[in-house]
Each structure stands twice: as C-alpha cells, then as structure tokens.
Amino acid sequence: MNWHYAEHGQQIGPVTDxxxxxxxxxxxxxxxxxxxxxxxxxxxxxxxxxxxxxxRPGIQSSSPAVESSPNKRENICAExxxxxxxxxxxxxxxxxxxxxxxPVFLQxxxxxxxxxxxxGLWREGKxxxxxSETPFPDRCVKCNAPANGFRLKRVLYWQHPAYYLLxxxxxxxxxxxxxxxxxxxxxxxxxxxxxxxxxxxxxIACSMGMLGGVALIIGGAVSQSGWLVLAGAVIFLAGAxxxxxxxxxxxxxxxxxxxxxxxxxxxxxxxxxxER
Numbered sequence: 001m002n003w004h005y006a007e008h009g010q011q012i013g014p015v016t017d018x019x020x021x022x023x024x025x026x027x028x029x030x031x032x033x034x035x036x037x038x039x040x041x042x043x044x045x046x047x048x049x050x051x052x053x054x055x056r057p058g059i060q061s062s063s064p065a066v067e068s069s070p071n072k073r074e075n076i077c078a079e080x081x082x083x084x085x086x087x088x089x090x091x092x093x094x095x096x097x098x099x100x101x102x103p104v105f106l107q108x109x110x111x112x113x114x115x116x117x118x119x120g121l122w123r124e125g126k127x128x129x130x131x132s133e134t135p136f137p138d139r140c141v142k143c144n145a146p147a148n149g150f151r152l153k154r155v156l157y158w159q160h161p162a163y164y165l166l167x168x169x170x171x172x173x174x175x176x177x178x179x180x181x182x183x184x185x186x187x188x189x190x191x192x193x194x195x196x197x198x199x200x201x202x203x204i205a206c207s208m209g210m211l212g213g214v215a216l217i218i219g220g221a222v223s224q225s226g227w228l229v230l231a232g233a234v235i236f237l238a239g240a241x242x243x244x245x246x247x248x249x250x251x252x253x254x255x256x257x258x259x260x261x262x263x264x265x266x267x268x269x270x271x272x273x274x275e276r
Contacts, residue, residue, distance in 0.1 A: 001016070001017045001020075001037060002014035002015065002016060002037060002038070003015050003016070003017065003020045003035050003036070003037045003049070004035065004036050004037070005023070005029055005033055005034065005035045005046075006033060006034040006035070006043065007033075008028075010093040014153055019062065019097075020046075020049075021120075024046060026153065026188070027151045027152070027153055027188060030046070030148075030149030030150060030151065031045060031046050031047040031138060031148070031149030032045050032046070032047070032148070032149045033045065033046045033149075034155060035049050037049075044212065045241050046089065046149075047138075047149070057082075062188065064253070068133075073187065083262065084098050084110050090102060090149065091272075092105055092106065094228070096272065103263065105178065109234065116221045120134045121134065121137070121273050121274050122273050122275065123150065123270045123273045123274070123276050124261070124275065125247055125275075126169075126267070126270065127153075127253060127261045127262060127263055128141075128261075128263075128269075128273065129248075129259050129260070129261055129262070130187070130259065130260055130262065131258060131259055131260065132185040132260060133186055133188075133189070134187060134188070136151070136188060136189045136190050137190065137205060137272075137274075138190055139190050139269055140190050140191050140195055140266075140269075141189050141190060141191035141249065141250060141264070141265045141266065141267055141269055142191065142192070142195045142249065142264075142265075142266055143192060143194070143195065144266055144268035144269045144272075145192040145194070146192065147190030147191055147192055148192075148193070150190060150192075150193075150196065151160070151188040151189065151190060152185065152188070152190075152191050152196075152249065153187075153188055154186070154187050154188075154189055154249060154250060154274075155184065155185075155186055156183075156185045156186075156187065156250070156251070156252040156255070156262075157180040157182045157183065157184055157186075157252065157255075158183050158253070158254060158255040159181050159183065163177055163178060163181065171186050183255035183256070184255070185252060185255050185260040186251070187260070187262075189199025189249060189250060191249065199246075199247050199249065201246075201261050202243055202245075202246035202247035203243060203247045204247075205239065205242055205243070206239050206240065206243025206244075206247060207239070207243075208239065209235055209238055209239020209240070209243075210225055210236050210239040210243075211241075211255040212232075212233035212235055212236075212239070213232045213234070213236025213237070213239060214230060214232065214240075215232070215235065216228050216229070216231050216233035216235060217229050217233060217236070218232075219232070220232055249264060249266065250262050250263065250264040250265060252265050
C-alpha cells in the first residue's frame, strides 16, 4: 500500500505503509499531517489513516489543503497502537484499548499474560518502562495534556553509577570507559505546547548565560580581574544548572538490553499505564 503525504503545501510520495509509520515515529510528520492513498475519497490526517476505518465522509479534494478530521481528543490503543477518540476507548487495568481489541485484552488478562501497556509502555512505581524506539501516546509526559501530534526525539544514555568510582583514578579513564560501556535508547515523547515553550525558553536562557559567563571569564583573564573571572564562572554555572532543571524532559534511570526505565514523567501520565 502506497501513501502520499503533505509537507509545506506540497504532495510527497509515494511511500510504503512502513515508511509512513517510520516518518511519524521520527517526527518527520505528526498526527495531523494530511495523507492520501488510492481508494480514499479525500486527504485525511495520519491519525485517521491509522484508525480501523479511515474512509470517513468528507469533501472530496485533490489538494492537501483541506483537512477533514474533527478536533477531538484522541489517544492510542495499547493493543493495536492506532489512534481513536477518547470516547471510543475503554480503560482496562489502567490501560486504554479500543472496542475491537477489548476481547483479546480481556483474554490476556484472564490468562495472566502481561499486557503491553500504552503501545509498549508500563510503569514500575514512579518509573515508566518501555523499549527503545517506542513512540509515546499523544499526551504530554510532564502534565498529561494533549500533545496534538507533537513528538520530541530524545536520545538517552545510561551507565551503572559504580563506574563513577573511576573518577578517583583519572577523569580521562572515566570518560573513555563511559563511552564504551554506556547504553543508548531513543524515544519519541509527547509534549504539550506549554511545556515545549518552557523548554525552548530554558534552553535559550541556558545558552545566553553560558556564553555570557565565558565572555566574562575571558574578559577577566585579559584584564587580570579576579572578580570578573569569578562572576563569569558563577553565571556560567547558573546558566548550565537552569538549563538542566528547566529544560530537561525525561531521564533514563536504567537501560538494559531490552527495556528503558524513565524518570521525570508526571503521575497523571503514569496512572494511565498498567503496573508490573
């Protein structure tokens, strides 16, 4: 099955169904991007295309400028990974599933088979657990508000804290060992508009503070002013700390060969996930 999608008012494609899903996972397109394939009477949003019945009534159009999707809150089914309006999903074991997947999900629960959570997400206490390359539901991880299709790519690294004991020997040895043993995970998290703005402001303030601190340190070194050097160091550290505290979204608390343990997710988001 070949698809076309709209980008900056232009029609792009054809791409396969797998390629279209990959474009969504990597953030190239979002849930509201208009897509079309042969047999559809109109361009529809990606989230409609991934629902069981994408052929909804609409005004026929040969241009991706017309959007026919209603402005409804939608979420993702934990079993099939497709988007549905909230009123078409049912919560079972703190997991959202669609009507078609409900019998299968109930059978798995009755048999004691672990459920996948929101398309591969579950929780352990205050930590979210998932696998690398997993796209998150269309909810903000910081406040659980609708993310409106936005996904932020986060590349996370983790190594066992015991390796930091190498700092007692030599910082260069620590850096080399960390680069070798650290584990990596890639996630695509949802962020609402408010938290996207907050993160952007924090990163700008961080950059300006660090650059200003460096400038003062250099100026103090040239003028041999210890006070300028000290002020520059304080401003540099303040900018870096501010960026870390206000700009951070999630953090990996553990990564193994299969799963990623994530901290920094709000409890409202976690409450929708099954616990293991």
